Every structure is written in structure tokens, then in C-alpha cells.
Amino acid sequence: MGIHTYFYSLNDLERIIRCPGRFKLQEHSVSAHSWKVVQYAKTLADIEESHGVTVDWKKLYEITSSHDYGEIFIGDIKTPVKHYSLELRAMLQQVEEGMVAHFIDEHIPEEFQAIFRRQLREGKDDSVEGRILEVADKMDQIYEAFAELQLGNTEKEFITMYRNALIKIKGIQLHCVDYFLQHILPDIVQEGSHSPVDFEKITNEALSS
Amino acid sequence: MGIHTYFYSLNDLERIIRCPGRFKLQEHSVSAHSWKVVQYAKTLADIEESHGVTVDWKKLYEITSSHDYGEIFIGDIKTPVKHYSLELRAMLQQVEEGMVAHFIDEHIPEEFQAIFRRQLREGKDDSVEGRILEVADKMDQIYEAFAELQLGNTEKEFITMYRNALIKIKGIQLHCVDYFLQHILPDIVQEGSHSPVDFEKITNEALSS
Amino acid sequence: MGIHTYFYSLNDLERIIRCPGRFKLQEHSVSAHSWKVVQYAKTLADIEESHGVTVDWKKLYEITSSHDYGEIFIGDIKTPVKHYSLELRAMLQQVEEGMVAHFIDEHIPEEFQAIFRRQLREGKDDSVEGRILEVADKMDQIYEAFAELQLGNTEKEFITMYRNALIKIKGIQLHCVDYFLQHILPDIVQEGSHSPVDFEKITNEALSS
């Protein structure tokens, strides 16, 4: 079979739940996460364009929508595992890429193989689009953690997730990062001001770290 | 508040379940559906390009990713309701557009309002991109119905959904529709050949209707 | 087929979730809501009787148990949509009634059609029974909103729901409304006194609005 196999496989990502094992009031599938990343990235790219930056929309489309497709093969491996050692991380990425490559060889008709190889590559490179993807991906971690903490979830991992995502974002050079830090983040902190967690403190610590 | 309100609202679409009321073995959120439409559309556009058609990727990105955002305001209204009368359908679309417009006026900063108005407009126009969106949206109905029927779900509405989506697709003039009918649909029928439903018959009836 | 179709269709209302899209700690189906309305209405009618009011129990039975049956056809359309304009609201009600009428014509044997038409009519008229139904329906909104807010759900829509339902109830002339305001509502406020939400304030504002 051909592209049908790829299309039908997309369903599986609705059944891979992010952050497995942790208690969550709101569960998120990899599909739903992927869609939100696509949406954030669109607005982030609009902000870049408003500052005169040229955005390759085809590339941005490809890398944001497919950035977690490989999880169909390896699942949502826990972050601490991925970061256990550079060696393991490299090997896991190699496995994921190997399985994606094997899937393309086996199921995608020859005339589309080059396209699929490009689309399903790791997208987080140093280009504008790659950096936008990185920001959008981390923004969703901020929103996922924020929603849990604001509702009274006491899992400390969500504070770590919020903080680490923020630290990662602030280190990326993009106009949209400036906009996020100046216009969006303050609204997040403000919305969380009545919750059990002191978002203002956590946020300031992360920003000044 | 500003764009934060928009970003945080995306979460709500993970909680709107498509095809409410019907028994389903696999439930799909509007978010997950939206992501699959984005994915299908990408490959459909690749097929168009391979036939020399020019695709406006920025437009395609905008209209596919946002095509059901308005359901945040009105929910997943049942298809028979939407098609009850042209008058009602027009009015519901007007309400949805009114609520989207109101949301933009209230929450989106002035410098982005024009962008959001363009992105959250009804995307299914006569352009190549609008037609690709229509095909991708209907393809997901085919896949949703196919998965249920193949697993033994006896709800007749899924046969209707499969058939109507197929009839709609075959009437759209695109190279990718030809590809779908010649290369993807036969694989679907083949995969369903051991299931309780006679996909070959239903498919042929729809194609010759 | 005949009445079997009607009986079997009742199942579908267990799969229509009220207040779609919003984050809820406790989800409620239309079936469960309908049952609670039946239960509240019974006690409300008992209170009316204890004040010498005559209650038509058959009518009360019919209108409370069936008051949301029409949602099988149109789903749980979001309240803001229903209230968008008087014109739209009238049209949606007309669609729902049209679909109910069509269902009766198609499935209910002729000798029962008159009965079903009476039972599945809109029950919230000016009669004692119609007003009791209105109170019972709004009381369930109060209880649904109360449960969420008390558990720390931060969705502001539940404050709006609580307030609007209370304002609606207090405007209805019934002995049971007096009883509710004097004997039941204070217990609700008391039970919520340790929760993050200031029920006393919200309640007093609604009562004096």
C-alpha cells in the first residue's frame, strides 16, 4: 500500500498522550499538540514578517505539521530519558530517523519519497523557520504546564516544564520572542495571578536565570 | 488581554468531539481533525505542484489550520442541522463569522486584526487552496467513517458519511483528486475487504452516483 | 420500524455532553441532566402542592422527562449561539421542532403520533408545570456550575452560568422558588464557603440585580 498507509497512520498520534505517567487534569494527544504548534507558529511567523523578515511558508508548514510524526514509531519518550546523555539522545534520534526512513522506503511511492524525506526530517535547524518551530513547540509546553498548575495540579514536574521552556525560548533570537516576552507572557502571568502557584516569581526567576 | 487569549483558547477545541451523540469506537476532537486536515492538504498540494500547479503555501497554511476555529464559539453543530435549509445554514455561518469578528475586535491587538480576519475567514473558496481544503476536510470524514465501520460499528450514519464525502470529493477538479481516486481509495477499499461492511459496493455506488 | 426506534435513540443522549468545549472536572450527559431535572421538578411540585396549588402530574412528567429530547437532532448548541439573535433562536427552535415532527411522522405508529407530538413539544409555557420545568432546568445549571467552581475550576463561564441561572429563577413566580431562595440556596452558599470562589458575593449580586 501507498500514501493511504501514511494517511491512516496519523490516527495513531491521537492515542499517544504527552507526558505519560504524570497526573494531568487535561490530557493532550500528540495530534492536538501538533495542531497547536502549527497555530502558534503561524502567528509567530506573522510577527517576523511584520518586522520585514522573509518566511518560507512552505518549509514552515512542512516542519511544524510533521515535527512529531516520528513519535508514531517510538512513542512519547520521557524528557529525562531523552536528556540522559548526549550519546543516548543521538542514538534515539538515529532510531527515530531510521524508522521514518524505513517507513518511507516501504510505503511511499517512489515519486514522493524525496518529498516525504524532506518533510519528515528534523525541522529544528538554525533557519528562521526552524527557530520558529522551536519557540512554538516550547510555547505549548508553557501552556500545558500553565493550565495544570493554574487548576491546582501539584505535580512539581509542571513547574520544571514551565521554567525550562521559558528559559529555552528567551535564548532564541527572533522578533516574535521579544513579542512573546513583552506582550503574551505578562498576560499568562496575569491570568495565573489568583492560582495557588506564584507564576510571577517562577517567571522572573526563569527570565533572569 | 491580547494574543494570549487566542493561544489559550485553542485548548478548547481538544474538548469538542466531532459527530456528537453517535456511538464511536474512536472519538476525534476538532483539534486532532484539524491537524489531520493540515497533513492531508500538504500532500494534496504536493501532488498539485508535481503537475505544475502553483500553490500559495501561506494561504494554504492559514486556511487549513484555522478552518474549524469558529467551532470554539458555536460547537460542532450536527451536519443535518447545518443542511436543514439554505437560510439556516447562511444564518449559522453569519453567527459564526459574527462571533469570530467580535473575538478579534475584543482580543486581538489592532496591528494584527487584519491578519486574523484574513486567517479566520471561511477558506473553502474556488481557489486551488480552497479546493484542496475542501478535499482534505472530506477525506478526514472518509477516514473517520472507515475506521468505525471496519471495526464493526453498526451506526448507519457512518456509511452515509463515507458515501457523501466521497461524492463531494469526486466532484472537485484537482489533480490530487484523480490521484486519490486512483491510488488511495483502492487501498482503503482493499484494507476494508475483511470487514463486515462491503466497502467495494458502497464505494462503487458513490463513484457512479 | 416503530417505537423501537424512539426507545433505542434515547441512548444517544448519553453521548451528548453538556457545555461542550469548556474544561469540566465533572462531565454531564444530556441523559443525566434530564434525570436530575425530573427529580428536582418532583420536589418543586411537591412544594407547590403543599401550598394548595394543583399540579398536573401527567403533564409535568411528560415535559420534564422529554424537555431535551430534541438535542438528539441538533446537539447541545452553545448558549451564546442560541442567544445571538431572536431571529436565529427562533429559527433553531423551528429546525428542532421540524426534525422532531419529521421523526414522529417517519417512526411513530399513527395511533401514538398525537401523544408524541404533545410530549415532545416545547414544555416551558406559562402553566405551573411549564414554570416548574424552567426552574428545575436552571437549578441544574446552578448545581453544575457550583460543583465545578467549588472544586477549583477557573473557567469564568461557570460563574456566568451560576449567576444567570439564579437571576432567571428568582424572576419566576412560584412557591417553590421562594423555598429555593430561602432554604436551598443558603445551603449551597454555605457548602461553598471554603472554596476559592466567593459564592456569597456572587449570589448576593445576582439576587439584587
Place this chain on the structure above:
Amino acid sequence: MGIHTYFYSLNDLERIIRCPGRFKLQEHSVSAHSWKVVQYAKTLADIEESHGVTVDWKKLYEITSSHDYGEIFIGDIKTPVKHYSLELRAMLQQVEEGMVAHFIDEHIPEEFQAIFRRQLREGKDDSVEGRILEVADKMDQIYEAFAELQLGNTEKEFITMYRNALIKIKGIQLHCVDYFLQHILPDIVQEGSHSPVDFEKITNEALSS
């Protein structure tokens, strides 16, 4: 606290799932079951009235809507347990009644205690209303079992449930039972004719047992 405690407790029955332990494709709460029993009973009583039988609608309302309220205190005890011995069954019923009585004494204001005692009594007596309740309660077992079996659930307990409920119903002297056997049951068998289970055979065996 008073009637508020009773009203708020109704929520708990949405969380008691019928037939615990068995694999089910469709789960049913006691609330949803109770509502369906109310609905069936209404139509069954209409059928009795059409044959000139007088129905006490207030009594029917009370006993159908409250018939499983006692499960709040004892849960959905498995049928084989209830039927283990007449002695145990009597004792369990006594416990349930004791706990209901204790709840009324503690929470219901004195002026309503007599009403609540009447409403929350065991309703399945020999009156027309009591027999209608028995039929409606068993009809829901038929529908619950039918839905599972038709969808391919292989749990044999659902065949037993279907059969036993049918045997119970056919032994009750009511016009609506005749109607059910002649007009509704054949439609059930017909709807199940394409499923893996031979409903015609099971039904005929139960009817001739």
C-alpha cells in the same frame, strides 16, 4: 442541611456504572438508566391508558424516577449477589431501606419527610404503576444487552441478561407487555439480524421457556 443535600447527592449516581467488572462498549450510569426507565414507562403507561386503564401519573412519576436512588448508599451490587439467597436479598434490601430512612431523618426537613419516605420506597408492587416500572426496568436491560451484543461484545453475561429480562417481562400482565412483544421486540430482532449473535433464536427460546 436540608433538601440541598438530596439534590446535590443526585450527582453521585452519574458515577455509579451499571454492570461493574464486565467489558462494555457503552457504559451506562445509574442516572442515565433511570432517565431511560422514566421515558419507557411514560410510553408504556400511554399504552395502558389507550386500553382504558387508569394510570396514577403522580405515583408512576415518583416510583420510576427514584427507583434506583438507594444505589447511592449501596452501589450497583452485582445481580448474582442479589439473587444468591432470599435471605441475603432481603437483608440487602433492608440495609438499603435503612440507609435511605436514615438519610431522610438526618437531611430532609420534617414537613417533607413523609413525602420522601413514600417516594423512595420500593416501587415494584402489584399496582399497574409498579408493574409498569418492572417492565421498564427490564426493558433497559434488554436494550443495554442488545447494544453490546450487536456491536460484537462477546461477554456471555449479556446474552443471559437479555434472556432473563425477556422472560421476566413476558410474565407480567399488562397491555403494554403485549404491545412490546408484538410490535417492539420484532423490531429489535430485525435490527440485530446482521450481528454476530442470533437474536431470533435467543428471543424465541426465551419466549417459549
Place this chain on the structure above:
Amino acid sequence: MGIHTYFYSLNDLERIIRCPGRFKLQEHSVSAHSWKVVQYAKTLADIEESHGVTVDWKKLYEITSSHDYGEIFIGDIKTPVKHYSLELRAMLQQVEEGMVAHFIDEHIPEEFQAIFRRQLREGKDDSVEGRILEVADKMDQIYEAFAELQLGNTEKEFITMYRNALIKIKGIQLHCVDYFLQHILPDIVQEGSHSPVDFEKITNEALSS
């Protein structure tokens, strides 16, 4: 059929949810509870051994892993029911034992019947192993209640569950109980110190009761 019937039946305990009817943020199946009891008991027995107590590991293995198997037949009957009267409690235990005995007679090959009778007996006797099982079983009630209360669940039943389990544990003569009270319980209280519930007060009250 033989032991297959027993092995396949284990699945059913994944579908019996503990504490039915109550609102819970985290639901626990009887299977998951049973596994946690096995785990707690292992460490409790290690503590006994470290004080020179001899532990019969085979017996401990048998009684901890199987201690709730009988719920397959009678479900998770609510605690208040079980404690309603000594007479009822004895009768329910007799029913459960009768059903287990009947299951063994019917399904277990003769050469294993004695083993199964021993394993599926009530294990909470006065032996070291029986007392460890009692402590481990109550410890899981403490952890289940603690998790709910710490997350803001306002059901008072969880305070009662926490308190009663603690009172039961402190009355059992075991080295591991001393360890629990001195080294584990303080950590629980400490972890709950930022939650809406005053664990220190509840704990001290229970310990001094």
C-alpha cells in the same frame, strides 16, 4: 475450561473501580490497588525481617496478591454497607466465599483445587503475614485519600477514609507500623502541607484518638 478461566477473569478487576459513586480526580481499579498492596507489603515485610521476624513469603505472596479477587463476584461493595451490621457483613463474606468456592469447583482442575482454596481464602488473620496485609491494604486507602485531598477534592468521605485507615493501622502490633508512623507518615503530612486540607491536624487527631 480450567485455569484459563481464572487467568482470563483477572481482566475484570481492571474494570471494577474503587469507591464507586464518589467524585475522584484519580480513579483506581481493584487490579491497580492489588498491585500497590503487594508492593507495600513487600517493604513492610522487609522491615519485619530487619527486626528479626520470620516472614513466610509464600503465604504473604498468596494473600496479598489475591486479597480482593472475590470482588470479581460481588463488586466493590461500599464500606458503609459492609459495616452496616455484623450480621450483614458476615453474610456478605459468606456469599463471597461461597461464590469463590463454587468457581473453584467448577473451573479449577482437581489437582489444583486445594491450592486455590488456600490462596483465595480471607488472608487477614492474626499471623504476621495477615497483619502485614491489613496494614498494606489500609495504607493504600491513606494514599488514595491523600492524593484526592491534596489536589483539592472536597469530598468529605476522603477525610473519613484517611482518618479511619490511620486509626486501624496504629492499632496493629508490628515493627513496620512503628516505622510507618515514625518515618513515612511525617513525609505524607509534610508533602500535604501546602494543600487546602490540614493534614497535620487530621493526622494528630487520628493518632490520639
Place this chain on the structure above:
Amino acid sequence: MGIHTYFYSLNDLERIIRCPGRFKLQEHSVSAHSWKVVQYAKTLADIEESHGVTVDWKKLYEITSSHDYGEIFIGDIKTPVKHYSLELRAMLQQVEEGMVAHFIDEHIPEEFQAIFRRQLREGKDDSVEGRILEVADKMDQIYEAFAELQLGNTEKEFITMYRNALIKIKGIQLHCVDYFLQHILPDIVQEGSHSPVDFEKITNEALSS
């Protein structure tokens, strides 16, 4: 904190779902799986003992109950990933062991560290107990796959899972394996004889492979 951290962490395994991504009619948590493995192993060890083999029950208790505890740290990594290369598999096992060791160092009091290191080691060694654990673990894969396939789940991965587990079991030298193949497996095949899948054929192919 000390052993409390370990006890409380057990909860997390109720939220790690086995076989992530695949459509399942019955989901199984790692906790529930672990409990079933404990139960199977008990009976398998009884069979060994009945053939005069000496079983170290303490060791069997330790290794069966804890055999998947490490998944708290790395999640349920998909089988194809684990088997991608011997090198990756060794590295993943090393990571899991490293994280378990780190957890013990950080949270378990010194006097218990040796015990925990022994209990949380990889248990599938060549001893009788290690081989029983391997059989029990694979038996649960057989039961999980069997339940899905019998209910009409069309995921081919469950046929692979059933076959591979059977091939693995038949290669292990134990009296209980003989018993399983002669007395339990035929009952499984028999129970599945009316299902859409040809268990007899799949089973025979696996046994003769």
C-alpha cells in the same frame, strides 16, 4: 523524603498505558499488567512445585511485583524501538538502571538501599524464578492480544504480539510451560473459535515455527 516517595510514586504506573498509539478496546496500565503477572507467576510456581522443583518465593515475589517499576522513569517504550539494535537496547536498559539507581540513592534510606537494589534489578535471569517471570510476562501479552482480536480489533500488531509471545514461551524449559501448552492454550484457542481471527491457525504456526 524516604520510602514515602517510593510508595507514592507507584501511582504513576496506573497512568502509563501499555502499547501506546495502537487502538485498543481494553486499555491496560502498567500497574494492572504487573498485578496480573504476579498472579500468573504464582500459579506457574505452584505447578513447578507440584513437580518437585524448589521455588524461592521471596525472590519470585520481588522480581514479579517490581519487574516494570523502571517504566516510571522511561515510560512504556515501544517494542520495535527496544529491539531496534542490541546496542540501543543495552543502552536503554543502562539508562533505566541508572535512573533506578539514582532514585534509590536519593530517596531510599541507607539501611534499605541494598534491599531496593536487589528488588529493582532486572529479574529475568536463568533461575527458575527468572524464567517464570519471563513466561508470566509473555502470558499477559497473549491475553492482552487475545482479548483485542477476539472482540474484532483489526490491528495487525496484536497478531504479531500473540505469535511472538507464544514463540518466546514455548522456548523456555519449565514444567509450567508444558502445562500451559497442553492445558491452558487449548482453552484460549477454543474460546476464540467464534471470533473473526483464526486462532487455531496462528497458534499452530507459532508452535511449529
